[in-house]
Amino acid sequence: GEDVEQSLFLSVREGDSSVINCTYTDSSSTYLYWYKQEPGAGLQLLTYIFSNMDMKQDQRLTVLLNKKDKHLSLRIADTQTGDSAIYFCAESPNSNDYKLSFGAGTTVTVRA
Amino acid sequence: DAMVIQNPRYQVTQFGKPVTLSCSQTLNHNVMYWYQQKSSQAPKLLFHYYDKDFNNEADTPDNFQSRRPNTSFCFLDIRSPGLGDAAMYLCATRSLQRGQETQYFGPGTRLLVL
Numbered sequence: 001g002e003d004v005e006q007s008l009f010l011s012v013r014e015g016d017s018s019v020i021n022c023t024y025t026d027s028s029s030t031y032l033y034w035y036k037q038e039p040g041a042g043l044q045l046l047t048y049i050f051s052n053m054d055m056k057q058d059q060r061l062t063v064l065l066n067k068k069d070k071h072l073s074l075r076i077a078d079t080q081t082g083d084s085a086i087y088f089c090a091e092s093p094n095s096n097d098y099k100l101s102f103g104a105g106t107t108v109t110v111r112a
Numbered sequence: 113d114a115m116v117i118q119n120p121r122y123q124v125t126q127f128g129k130p131v132t133l134s135c136s137q138t139l140n141h142n143v144m145y146w147y148q149q150k151s152s153q154a155p156k157l158l159f160h161y162y163d164k165d166f167n168n169e170a171d172t173p174d175n176f177q178s179r180r181p182n183t184s185f186c187f188l189d190i191r192s193p194g195l196g197d198a199a200m201y202l203c204a205t206r207s208l209q210r211g212q213e214t215q216y217f218g219p220g221t222r223l224l225v226l
Contacts, residue, residue, distance in 0.1 A: 012179065031212065041203055042118075043155070043217040088154060098143050098206055102154035107130055 006103035007088050012110055019108045025070060028051030029091040031089040032065060033100070034074045037086045046074070046087075076108075084110045115139050116218035121226065124224045125193050132220045133188040135203030143206040144186040146178060150199045154207050161186060190223075193226045 003025045010073070012018045030051050035043040049056045049063045049072070056063045062075040078085055091102040117136045123226055125131040135144065141163050145154035148175040159168045161180045175197070203218040 031214070035217075038116075040222070042116075042219040043204075045216065048214055080152050090130055098160065098208075099157060105152075 003101045004089055004091055005104035006106045008104065008106060010106055010108045011090075012108065014079060014081060014112050016079055016090050018074075018079045018083065018110075020074045020087050020089075020108065022074075022103055023070055023073040024072065024089070024091045024101075026091060026093050027070065027099070028030060028093050029070075031071050032063075032092040033088075033092070034061075034063065035088040035102075037088065037105070039085075043088065063083055071086075079108075079110050079112050081112070086107055089095075104105050105106040113222045116203060116205055116216050118201075118218040118221050120221060121219060124205075124208065124226060125190075126226050127194065128192045129211060131190050131193055133190075133201050133203075133223070135188070135218055137186075137203075137205045137216075138184070138186050139203035139205055139216065141207050143182075143208065144180060144205040145206070146176075146186070146188050147202040147204065147205065148197075148199045149202055149220070155202055158188070171186070191221050191226045193223070195225050198223055 007020045010025050033048040034046045036046050037043050047058050049065050059076040060077045064073045088105045090100045119134050144192045145160040146158045149155040158172045175191050179187045200220045200222050202220045204215045
């Protein structure tokens, strides 16, 4: 977690957009990921972005990568109650150890 | 269809009584991982296998062991569980195919130590 930082909490109204931010320190990061974890469940891969990309869109999800600032964000459009969960940012360095470094997770609460 | 399967989903053990958690995968991925996740924390990598090559994290206690008898299965053995070992244990796999280097997680096993 020290190499990847996220804000801990986000509250958003149903129907609004959510933006979850993440910063990382390893400039050699090759892949950056967003995982979703619902209570009592494992981690679900939401989306990922390769480091040579600036943006990736997948239905309601938009990932923006600012490699210069080492900043990653996840935007969820039209946030629904089912989006309430913990969202983990993770990065994978360009090495052969195949590890992921996770942030501490952002708890997103969607209110009616 | 479940791709990374963990059994059991909930495990209760007694202080000091050995316990084994299992993970299986249908993805034929080379790499398998075990993570420990405590409440409100990020998953913490315990060890991983690249095929049969075992890689232990430096701060993983000796109390934790792992076995990977074949590509599909991986086990986590906790030799003498303490109260501090109560956590969610997550198994994950990873493809090495270029362009698909993502980790897929199982649903986790929640371990309770009495």
